[in-house]
Amino acid sequence: MGHNTYLKLNWLSIFFIFSLFVIGGLVRSTGSGMGCPDWPKCFGEYVPPTSKSALPANYEDFFKEQRIQKTARFVSVLKKIGLANKAAEIENNTSLNESHEFNVLKAYVEYINRLWGAVTGLLVFACFLLSIPYLRNNKKVFIFTTLGFIFVFLNALLGAVVVNSNLIGGIVTAHFIAAFASICFFIIARHFAQPFPSSNLTSGQKRMTCMLMILIATQVILGAELRELYDVLNNVLNFADKTSALAPTFQYHGLLGLLTSTLAIYQLISISNTYKSIKYIKWVAILAVAQLGFGPMALLPETAAISKLFHISFGAAIFVLQFYICTAFISTSKSER
Numbered sequence: 001m002g003h004n005t006y007l008k009l010n011w012l013s014i015f016f017i018f019s020l021f022v023i024g025g026l027v028r029s030t031g032s033g034m035g036c037p038d039w040p041k042c043f044g045e046y047v048p049p050t051s052k053s054a055l056p057a058n059y060e061d062f063f064k065e066q067r068i069q070k071t072a073r074f075v076s077v078l079k080k081i082g083l084a085n086k087a088a089e090i091e092n093n094t095s096l097n098e099s100h101e102f103n104v105l106k107a108y109v110e111y112i113n114r115l116w117g118a119v120t121g122l123l124v125f126a127c128f129l130l131s132i133p134y135l136r137n138n139k140k141v142f143i144f145t146t147l148g149f150i151f152v153f154l155n156a157l158l159g160a161v162v163v164n165s166n167l168i169g170g171i172v173t174a175h176f177i178a179a180f181a182s183i184c185f186f187i188i189a190r191h192f193a194q195p196f197p198s199s200n201l202t203s204g205q206k207r208m209t210c211m212l213m214i215l216i217a218t219q220v221i222l223g224a225e226l227r228e229l230y231d232v233l234n235n236v237l238n239f240a241d242k243t244s245a246l247a248p249t250f251q252y253h254g255l256l257g258l259l260t261s262t263l264a265i266y267q268l269i270s271i272s273n274t275y276k277s278i279k280y281i282k283w284v285a286i287l288a289v290a291q292l293g294f295g296p297m298a299l300l301p302e303t304a305a306i307s308k309l310f311h312i313s314f315g316a317a318i319f320v321l322q323f324y325i326c327t328a329f330i331s332t333s334k335s336e337r
Contacts, residue, residue, distance in 0.1 A: 003193070006130040010145075010190045013127045014183055016120040017152060018320060021179050023113050024159070025312040028227075029305045035106030036114070037067060048107040055102055117156065124152045124182075131189065140192040148185035151178050176224040180217075180316070184323055191327050205271055206329050212263045212284075213326045216319050219256050223315055226253060227308075257295055261288040264318075280321045287314045287321075 027033055036042035043049055043059065056062070071090065078087035131145035155178035158171060201209075226249055268285040291314050297307035 002130060002133060006127065006134075006141075007190065007194060009123060009127040009130060010186055010193070013120070013124045013148070014186050014190075014320075016116070016123050017179065017183050017186070018316065020113075020116050020120050021316050022309075022313045023116050024179075025309050027109055027113050029309045029312075030106060030109055032103075032106035032109040032113075035103060035108070035110030040114075042107055042111050042114075043102060048104070048111050049102070050104055052102045060101065117159075121152065121156070124149050124186075127186070134193070138192060141189050144185045144189035144192065148182045148189060151182035151185060155179050155182060173221065173224040176220065180220065180319055183320055187320075187324055187327055201271065201329055208263070208267060208270070209322070209326050209329050212260070212267055213322050215256065215260050215263065216322050219253070219260055220315055220319050222249075222253050222256065223312070226250070227312075254292075254295055257288075257291055260318075261285070261292055264288040280325055284318055284321050284325070287318045290314055291318070 027035075036048065040046075043055060049055060075087045075091050078084070078090070128145055128149040131142045134141035134145075155175060158175040158178055264285040265288075268281050271281060291311065294307050294311040294314065297303045298311050300307070
């Protein structure tokens, strides 16, 4: 019973971590990061109000003061750990201390993000506890589950830093990487708990799946860096100027996307006929091709918000699916299909 329960919680953990990534993308695309200016409450309530009339008359000044105090504490921590330059950058950024007007949509988007994060934390903690018995005869399950658990909570801390620092350089990308790392650790842990069906693919086919995995990972990191640069420029340039300034990087990202989709289609054609038990191969190809459409749409002001959400979500899904495929294909044992 413990083994089966662990496997179920493992899948749930992967699903909730991925869903939290998508919800986080929704928070970013709708600008809801400060939808709730306080923590753990939202505008002083455990359940956000549904109208501005439910708030005190001076709520903007009250939460602005809280924000100033919170920023001061964060700056103090950065100075203590030797990040004086970043501390000065944040301290001099007056936008961090601006008032935040109540917006019911943004408040509830951020509130759902927090609730989903809390549930995800409980799930990965339960999964960690259920991995402890594996120390007796399958230590790798415990080790990789523990790493996944650690990275989930590390990512929660990075998320807080992203909000408190107003997108401090490098943290957004680290936030992305930590989320993907936690999912990868849980996938590997599951493989050691119940090995995936192995393959008798040729060494060339296995190298191809690994090359595609590396290419997808590169695209994800480049996309995260692009998103970070875009947000930084958001404070100083209008939409057209931002797009123009980042045009060369967008083009490079687009060319890599074309290469990724081509290789994903080749993977589908060359492998699916001989390894039909991995149905995820076709989804990697479908989503990779879809990305070619959502990428350019994200550059249009009329469709930017929704297109960015789908672009980020599909990119994350491609990464997770391909990592699962690679984990299965690199398995050393052989099995009949």
